[in-house]
Amino acid sequence: MEHHDNQQHLISYGTYITVWLSLLILTGLTVAVAGVHLGKYNVFIALLVAAFKSSLVLLYFMHLRYENRLFHAMFLVVLFTITVIVALTYVDTLAR
Amino acid sequence: MSQATAQNIPLSFYEEKSAYPGIFAWIFSTDHKRIGLLYMFTILSFFLFGMSMGFLIRLEKMFPGGQFFQPATYNALFTIHGVVMIFLFVIPGIPAVFGNFILPIxxxxxxxxxxxxxxxxxxxxxxxxxxxxLSLFTGSKLPDTGWTFYAPYNTITTANIPMAVFGAFLVGFSSILTGLNFITTVHRLRAKGMTFFRMPLFAWSIYATAWIQILATPVVGITLLLVIAERFLGVGVFNPSKSGDPLMYQHLFWIYSHPAVYIMVLPAMGIVSDIIPTFCKKPIFGYKAIAFSSMSIAFIGYLVWGHHMFTSGMADLARVVFSFLTFFVAVPTAIKIFNWTATLYKGSIELRAPMLFALSFIFLFSIGGLTGVMLGTLNLDLHLHDTSFVVAHFHYTIFGGFGFALFGGIHYWFPKMFGKMYNETRAKWAWLLLFIGFNMTYFPLFLAGLEGMPRRYYDYLPKFAPYHFWSTIGSWIMISGILFMFGNLLHGLLRGEKADDNPWGGSTLEWQVPSPPPLVNFTTPPVVNKDPYDFSDILKKRNSSPTPQDQEDKGGQ
Known part of the structure; x- marks a missing residue:
């Protein structure tokens, strides 16, 4: 078990480049959407894209995808907490 | 006393040779016990400094009208008192001291x-x-924002706020790294047989706290950096004159600072959960309920920050939602209080010094918690917000809760940390002074607050004079108790008798290692095969042969 944990998973350059290109495209999407007036939905789209991008970085660049399930669970706890916090903040700002 | 032969006793961590001479053997040591003690002396020094500020605040308010200080100096006094007490004493607090010293053992x-x-x-x-x-002396005036550094005042005051908030940012980093360390320690370094549900409840509380340290602290870190960006780069984040949103500052600040209340109080609850079974000599009632309530407090703590902002112009919907959610925190807290009380039932209670602190924690924290429920009630808060009722409430939770548990923890683990014993009669007297002084200082502030005494005011109407007068007298009694307590502990440290390895008959692992522990804690790796609060072996041993400590106590009382 421990031996398995310590094994390094090799990720091909192709995957890295695909992820990098996806990040660039998603950044372009954020910039493009910011120029379109969608009211309160602008923020939601920006947050969704940002969450997706950070997930890509964590999963591939930081190898989370190939890690123990415990780390996946921990990551989901963090993501869930942040989602709740952002949602509760918007209970104020959207209803103000 | 365990007088083993010299060759049987491993060297204590104090006696181990270090690569560095003198003080460097401490400030460059990576031993968790030395670091725990470094933290203890550091934060207690900050506490004494913060306490002096508190003493001056109470002195100023003893009578109506200006007494000793100018209004601006008074504003600086309560700001420094708050910043030092919260960021430098209470937040590092118990995890830094006992999380370091005790948790790994x-x-x-x-x-x-x-x-x-x-x-x-x-x-x-x-x-x-x-x-x-340094920020105190490098601005054109002393910081006067209050410990919350609220916007937009934080962006326009001439005090050196950017430096103060940068200091708080660094302290936050310390907190994050500590949390990271403890989560990994709990997951990776438990001894053989030490399952999650065999961990002492103090370890559970430190684990729950560590999650808050990691998840919440970055929010305030970024917020404080945004304040600096606003000051130096002119970015409009919080200042409305630059189309910023001052309420956003309050949101971000309290997203951290409310969970931070549980960074302060959860480990305190952990200490109490360890002290009570030891001095009742019976397993804690509802072990799993207490463990899970720590985790649920850590989570619910994220959902309630808006109750600090009921009168700040937040949307009505948000005010109702936050008020509703706030009541949920009371549930896991009450679970703990009922379980501690149920542990006392039919226990063989010994009122030793640590137990007195733990019992007064339950009493004082209940008052703090229940007045917290009052303040979380939206309509009542409209009247009580920013009154001295709030000041009394948070001193009951933070000092009555965190403070009493910390002092209880120091008395509980003192023999383990230093291998020496303090004078217990004096410790009890110090506790009594502290307990009476504490209630005399803060209870009148509830009454004054109910009648409308605003917090942070330099001067007040004559009708509030009796409350302030007695509160100030109370602060003198309280401070006498604190100084007497530290004096007694210091005396124990320098001249105290040698302590047993397990003077209280504790059942958790730290009581099975020598006092003070050797560098590696355990000479042979321990194997755990029973619940943390199983006293059957200890009671069997005690009944067959009373320890010298027992006989001494019987003679002395």
């Missing part, structure tokens, strides 16, 4: 998971503290 580990990171955390706290103190 309770888990059966040699050290924390990342010893060097641990040392860096202490250094970050010290550097952050230096930056905060």
């Amino acid at each position: 309770q888990l059966g580990a040699e050290d924390v998971a990342f010893p060097r990171l641990n040392l860096l955390s202490w250094w970050l706290l010290v550097i952050g503290a230096l930056v905060i103190f």
Whole structure:
């Protein structure tokens, strides 16, 4: 078990480049959407894209995808907490 | 006393040779016990400094009208009191001291998971503290924002706020690294047989706290950096004149600072959960309920920050939602209080000094918690917000809760940390002075607040005079108790008798190692095969042969 944990998973350059290109495209999407007036939905789209991008970085660049399930669970706890916090903040700002 | 032969006793961590001479053997040590003690002396020094500020605040308010200070100096006094007490004493607090010293031993580990990171955390706290103190003398006036650094005033005051908040940012980093260390330690370094549900409840509380330290602290870190960006780069984030949103500052600040209340109080609850079974000699009632309530407090703590903002112009919907959610925190807290009380039932209660602190924690924290429910009630808060009722409430939770548990923890683990014993009669007298003084200082503030005494005011109407007068007298009694307590502990440290390895008959792992522990804690790796609060062996041993400590107590009482 421990031996398995310590094994390094090799990720091909192709995957890295695909992820990098996806990040660039998603950044372009954020910039493009910011120029379109969608009211309160602008923020939601920006947050969704940002969450997706950070997930890509964590999963591939930081190898989370190939890690123990415990780390996946921990990551989901963090993501869930942040989602709740952002949602509760918007209970104020959207209803103000 | 356990008088083993010289060759049987391993060298204590104090006696181990270090690569560095003198004080450097401490400030460059990566041993969790030394770092725990470094933290203890550091934060207690900050406490004494903060206490002096509190003493001056109460002195100023003893009578209506100006007494000793100018109004601006008074504003600086309560700001410095708050910043030092919260950021430098209460937040590092119990995790930094006992999380470091006791947690690894309770888990059966040699050290924390990342010893060097641990040392860096202490250094970050010290550097952050230096930056905060430096900020006092480098602005055109002393910081006067209150400990919350609220916007937009924080962007326009001429005090050196950017430096103060940068100091707080560094201290926050220390907190994050400490949390990271403890989560990894709990997951990776438990001894053989030490399952999650065999961990002492103090370890559970430190684990729950560590999650808050990691998840919540970055929010305030970024917020404080945004304040600096606003001051220096002119970015409009919080200042409305630059189309910023001052309420956003309050949101971000309290997203951290409310969970931070549980950074302060959860470990305190952990200490109480360890002290009570030891001095009742029976397993804690509802072990799993207490463990899970720690985790649920850690989570619910994220959902309630808006109750600090009921009168700040937040949307009505949000006010109702936050008020509703706030009541949920009371549930896991009440679970703990009922379980501690149920543990006392039919227990063989010994009112030793640590137990007195633990019992007064339950009493004082209940008052603090229930007045918290009052303040979380939206309509009542409209009247009580920013009155001295709030000041009384949070001193009951933070000082009555955290403070009493910390002092209880110091008395409980003192023999383990130093291998010496303090004078217990004096410790009890100090506790009594502290308890009476505490209630006399803060209870009148509830009454004054109910009648409308605003907080942070330099002067007040004559009708509030009796409350302030008695509160100030109370503060003198309280401070006498604190100084007497520290004097007694210091005397125990220098001249105290040698302590037993297990003077209280505790059942958790730290009581099975020598006092003070050897460098690696356990000479042979421990194997855990029973619940943490199983006293059957200890009681069997005690019944067959009373320890010298017992006989001494019987003679002395």
